[in-house]
Amino acid sequence: MSYTHLSITERSELALLHRLGWSARAIARELKRHHATIARELKRGCKAGEYQAEAAQEVYEKRRERSVPRGKWTPEREHYIASKLAQ
Template sequence: EILHQQGKSSRAIAEELGRHHATICREIRRNAELEPYDAQRSQHAYEQRRRASVPQGKWTEEQAVELEEKLHATWSPEQIVERFRAEGQPTVCCKTIYRWLYAGRLAQADVKVLRHKGKRQQPAEKRGKFAVGKSISERPKEIRSRDTFGHWELDTVVSGRGKSKGCVATFIERKTRLYTAIQMPDRTALSMEIAFGVAASQYPVGVFQTA
């Protein structure tokens, strides 16, 4: 404001303030009605523009009332979305409904109206379980130090692409980090035991002390 009142050019002001001259030009042009330039009024106008530029999203009071009614009727967010789409009504995705619900934006509903009471859990993973060796947590504590050779970590790696059930069994020796991978047709316990036998056959007897 002071430099502008002194009659300095935008480039001179930019050099003095360490800004690009285009930034100064835009600021002055944006507040051309505030002649002479007034820093306080310019800041106030900026804050008003920022508040007006915040997107309102898809939230409406009317839609909130409809969502609350359906949730109280034990409809799941997925069912609500599908029904609204079938009737040609504007709607949001089910993830948005869950987000509004957990954020408390649906004032007349809470997670207790969901069929799973907000405690939906994924079923325990049963694929790839195999009865080979002991869990790492069950091994002697001295094994964790990685001072001795012959203690292995076993795991499976599955591609997230396509519909193939194929995967790879991985074997890592804890001390040397020696890595071995055996391809398997699926994640069954039988396939894992076969892969273990193939891996073990590649090394002398005694190399696999624990796995």
């Protein structure tokens, strides 16, 4: 099973259809997504009852940045390796 994240285009369509009063299941059918995906997105992105695609996209991008592992490279490790190589 493959999973793809919602694009800004899909989020924009979602916002428009939500404003028109469509249900999460109807929006899901239109976007060819699972209804739970749409419901979660609406739950995450609704501020004062209105879903805003641009704000939801920005929050999504920040979440993605935080979810990437930082790795093992640190300035201290760099200094240690450089000093060992210099010897």
